[in-house]
Amino acid sequence: MDEQNRVNAAIPKVMVMEDMSKPRRTFMLEKGIYDKPLREVHSGDPRQARVHRDRTSHQPARSRALAGGAGESAPARVTVNRLWQQFFGIGLVKTPEDFGVQGERPVNPELLDWLAGEFIHSGWNVKELCRSS
Numbered sequence: 001m002d003e004q005n006r007v008n009a010a011i012p013k014v015m016v017m018e019d020m021s022k023p024r025r026t027f028m029l030e031k032g033i034y035d036k037p038l039r040e041v042h043s044g045d046p047r048q049a050r051v052h053r054d055r056t057s058h059q060p061a062r063s064r065a066l067a068g069g070a071g072e073s074a075p076a077r078v079t080v081n082r083l084w085q086q087f088f089g090i091g092l093v094k095t096p097e098d099f100g101v102q103g104e105r106p107v108n109p110e111l112l113d114w115l116a117g118e119f120i121h122s123g124w125n126v127k128e129l130c131r132s133s
Contacts, residue, residue: 023043025040026040026041026042027039027040027041028040028041073113073116073117073120076116076117076119076120076124077093077099077112077113077116078096078099079116079119079126079129080092080112080115080116080119080129081093081096081099081106081112082096083126083129083130084115092106092107092108092109092111092112093105093106093107093112094107115129
C-alpha cells in the first residue's frame with residue numbers, strides 16, 4: 001500500500017477549468033497592438049464553420065471546437081492538403097509542415113473545406129477523395 005501511495009503522490013495535480021458564466025469580451029487587434037481593438041470576436045473556430053455548418057449541439061462553441069466537433073475536420077484538411085500536394089506538386093496550404101493558425105492561409109479555402117467535408121462524409125475513403133479531386 002505504501003508503494004501505491006507513493007506512486008499516487010508522484011502524479012501531478014492539474015486544475016480543471018470550466019467556461020466562465022459570462023464570457024470575456026475579445027477583440028481582433030490592429031497588428032497585435034493591444035490598445036487598438038478593431039472588432040469583437042466570439043468563440044469557435046471560423047475555419048471549421050463551412051465543414052460543420054449543419055451540426056447542432058448543446059455544447060458551447062468553445063467546447064465543440066476543443067472536442068470532436070471541429071477536431072475531426074483538421075485531420076481531414078491535412079490529409080486532403082497532402083494528397084493535393086502529391087498530385088499537383090504544391091498543396092492548397094503551401095506550408096504543410098505548419099498547418100495551423102500560424103502557417104500560410106489556403107490559396108483556396110472553400111475548395112479545401114469542400115474536399116475535407118467530402119472526405120469525412122465518404123467515411124474517410126481515400127480512393128473516393130482521389131476520384132473527386
